[in-house]
Amino acid sequence: MNLTDVAVIGAGAMGAGIAQVAATAGHRVSLVDAVPGAAEAATDRLGGGLDRLVAKGRLTADDAAAIRGRLTPAGSVAELPDCGLVIEAVPEDLALKRKIFGELGGSQPASTILATNTSSIDVSAIAEAVIHPERVVGLHFFNPPQVMALVEVIHGARSSATVLDEAVELMRAWGKTPVRCSSTPGFIVNRVARPFYGEAQRMVEAGVADAATIDWILREKGGFPMGPLELTDFIGQDVNLAVGTSVWEQTGRDERYAPTEFQRGLVEAGRLGRKTGQGVYTYAADGVLVGGDPDLGLAERLVGGPVETDPLARTVAMLVNEAADLVGRGEATAADVDIAMVLGTRYPRGPIEWGRSLGFAVVSRQIEELDRVFPGGRYRPSPALLDGTVQ
Structure with missing residues (x-):
């Protein structure tokens, strides 16, 4: 060279x-x-x-x-x-x-x-x-x-x-x-991060909790630097939707990566986040979030409850599942996936390490429960979780 x-x-x-x-x-x-x-x-x-x-x-x-x-x-x-x-x-x-x-x-x-x-x-x-x-x-x-x-x-x-x-x-x-x-769709970071945004959007859509409460749970209980909904406002709803749509299209419109109507609606309405003053949240002229107070009582009831209504458990299970899938297909090593997600997204720990800490068997059961409650393919367990490929 x-x-x-x-x-x-x-x-x-x-x-x-x-x-x-x-x-x-x-x-x-x-x-x-x-x-x-x-x-x-x-x-x-x-x-x-x-x-x-x-x-x-x-x-x-x-x-x-x-x-x-x-x-x-x-x-x-x-x-x-x-x-x-x-x-x-x-x-x-x-x-x-x-x-x-x-x-x-x-x-x-x-x-x-x-x-x-x-x-x-x-x-x-x-x-x-x-x-x-x-x-x-x-x-x-x-x-x-x-x-x-x-x-x-x-x-x-x-x-x-x-x-x-x-x-x-x-x-x-x-x-x-x-x-x-x-060269897999989304590579490591943009592929593995999809559930972080998608699960929060789906829970708001379903009325599980408001955006501020879900963001509070992921920040204060999960240790993430920003909640998923405030983060998409920061990135730009249009930018985040474009990345998610690209991964979805490149995976043959796999249901696991399907964009949400919630986010599409925000983009169609021009509510792109901080840069337009409105997204999931509303922002003052100086960019400061207006309102956005969480329901702390609801947050405490949701965390530790059924996985389908626990924003933290549901999100982490899906992150672990996605990371395991990438490793199981031989597209990246477990170590590189964890390094990428910590450095690229500032997650509190890598998803493979997180799965190891929780127990991959526990995560597998959580994913299977989500798949039972929400059939259709989005929540199918990774074979690498089921067969022990990822340890």
Whole structure:
């Protein structure tokens, strides 16, 4: 590998952040965007961010100048120098990504690792456009890349083991924590997290409890940093629905991942969360939540009761079930799943560790009970829970 030169395609928040990470690690970084002037503007913004770090005493002026000096806007893919690594970070559009990777495959040396930052598109489908597709991998950073330690390293059907190993080592050299996963819908974090949002939405729909009470239970009883309903307001209901819909579509509309009418209704009504002032909750002009008081008496009655009306037990059981399914299919290791969910979502513990603590037999019985109460396939137990594959 030529470890000196790195390029990033896409100068939005993710692409610019990745470029800063690479430049901070000592690489010369070329930043490209299809919009004229976007790469230059992003470079200027990054320079301003570095100046603020200097003002806070978190970076020396010399280091900031050196990082800024390693960032260079480029006019097009064709103008890029020969690189050891090119990372694409453009919008989630398969046709667009294939076009870019086709250009990169023709203009970069065969030794260049070509990576996509996609959060939802099949890496193998992107690689079809590339000469030497074995060099194509996924490097899914989390927002903001400068802060978040996790990177999902995704292997497509034809990704080289050597290239994957090099990508993992490079991410470690950048100060990141890489986890490996096959190119399964949603990868690790966006796949395993689906029940965290979906179960809460379904319980509100069914009248089990109001949103504030469910969020309180998951925060105060479960240790999650945010409740699932307030978190979707923070992410954006439209963004969260789009990710969930993508996983659902890629799994052949598996009922386990079906979006809820509750969330669809919020999006159709324009109640997208904090950014619009209304979502599940209502927000004041300064973004502060208005109301949202939990029913603490109801919360105490629900927790420890039947699993179908216990927001914590039901959510955790589904998270464990989903994680076990991923591990059971051989798409990621139990250790990587737990690391990914703790670093990527700040869960209080990894779902496999949580299942081990509760007892996988207990979780299996809870899932079977949910499947009995709510037939249709969403709550089918993972074979890995039933046959002891996950221990």
